Amino acid sequence: MTCPQLEIADIFRHHGQQWRETHQGHVSLNQLKVMSAIEHCRTQVLGGHLLRCQACEDTHISYNSCRNRHCPKCQASSAKRWLEARQAQLLPVDYYHLVFTLPKEVANLAYYNKSVMYGLLLKVAAETLLTIGADVKRLGAKLGVTFVLHTWGSTMTHHPHVHGIVPGGGLSADGEHWVSCKSGFFLPVRVLSRLFRRLYLEKLYQAHQQHSLLFFGNDEPLEDKASFAKWLTPLRKKEWVVYAKRPFAGPKAVLSYLSRYTHRVAISNSRLVKCDSNEVTFRCKHYRAKVSKRYRTMTLSNNEFIRRFLLHTLPLGFHRIRHYGLTANTGCKKNLKQARKLLNVVEVIPETKDLVGDKPIKQAQAPVFVCPECGGPMVIKEILNSQLKPRAPPMKLVN
Known part of the structure; x- marks a missing residue:
């Protein structure tokens, strides 16, 4: 196999069984579903046109x-649709990039408690940022942040961390002024860092008290309350x-960054070098080495x-992209409208004239297919049915 043709799907098809x-x-079961989806992606098994x-x-x-979120081939279109929805939310201010990382000891425990501990990572990072931002000694403003969860390093080891995109300022407490950093x-x-550490360990201890954590292997003794409290002690000093x-250098750079990070998977097909019957070779980055x-x-x-x-299969239904503060879903439109008013920015209005009240109608458009030979438009002549049989509904047990 050579680099242009080699894909994650090829490795799964040849060695997955x-x-x-x-x-x-x-x-x-979730990992098996991921493997099956990647193996069958864009093949006759799923049907086509x-x-x-x-x-x-x-x-x-x-x-x-x-369309599995772990499939490297399906993320480009998903990222494009997501970015189109985010463009209207950008403000004409500097945007900053922050990274919050779990230490190795906590990351090891997080692998068996993904829903709880990944969720805490996102929530605590947001709470930390919003708390310090609202402090009048620091900035004294209500911030808005978009967080993206990543669980891997360049070599695909387990390394949970979140990337945050934050505008350089926010609304004042009364909402009548824009406060810039x-x-x-x-x-x-x-x-x-100090507040992030304290809040995370406090909430992790609460989760343990509520019996929300699972322990396996060498971590089984931590199920005892006294042992867990002792295990937390050195983490408070680390x-x-x-x-x-x-x-970032302007809004375009923000969108360029988001397009690379929001829908990224553990490794892209472009990083694969070769694969044989025994080994896989891929490109990676050593962050501590010199740039050259x-x-x-x-x-x-x-x-x-x-x-x-x-390792990086996410729990079913887990949201790895989340918005907090000004851009939280509950008050996003209202907050951004006020921010644009204070920054003297004209709101972007949808070009469509088909409106119901003040909301645009989403018109269903037929998919556009382009000929790979001449670039002309292509039309669907036949639907190719999927070879996968639909799952039957669960049977009712009769007493």
Whole structure:
């Protein structure tokens, strides 16, 4: 296999069945669904369309996508749709990029408690940012933040952290003024780190008191309250990494960043180098090395590569992109309208003239297919049915 043709799906198709048999009984149903979706994505198994070009009359088969959020091939279109919805929310101010990271000891426990501890990571990072931002000694403003959860490092190891995009300012407490931060400086990182550490450990202890955490293997003794409290003690003195980058160079740079990060999966197809019967080689980044030597390749066994990829399967229904503060769903429109008024920005109005009241009507448009040969429009001539049979409804047990 060579780089242009190699995909995650190829690795799963060639080595996935053996991996499933080897790890039978130790793989979750959600992980099996992810593997199946990626293997069948854009193949005849999911069905598709037979297309014919109206210009050159060439025929082409377009197979359906799996639309699984862990599939590297399906994320480009999802990111595009999401970005189009976010463009109208950008304000003409500096935007800052912050990263909140869990220490290794907590990250190990988080793997068995993804819903609880990933959720806490997002909520506590937001609470930290909003609390420090509202402090009159710091900024004294209500902020808005978009957080994106990532659970991997460059080598696909388990490394849970959140990326935050924050405008450099916010609304005053009374909502009548826009408060801007100092140019090139948002909030003190050390203060954010201390509060983030304290809040997270407090809420983690509460989760333990409520018996919301699971413990396996070497962590089983932590199920005891006294042992868990003792385990938390050194974590209260350890440095928790909160990182702030320089402000983005305008709204376009913000959108460019979001397009790369919001719908990213553990590894993209473009990073794969080669795969044989035993090993997979891929490109990765070594962050502690010099810039000139930062990019290198890593080789893993097929089994280890699949295991690392599936480490990052999210719980069913878990929202990895969340908005807080000014951009929270409950008051987003009202807050942004007030912010634009204070910043003297004209609100972007939808171009469509089809409105019901003040809301645009979403018109259903037929999908546009382009001929790969001449670039002309293609029309659907035949629907190719999926080979997957629909799941039957659960049977009712009769006493």
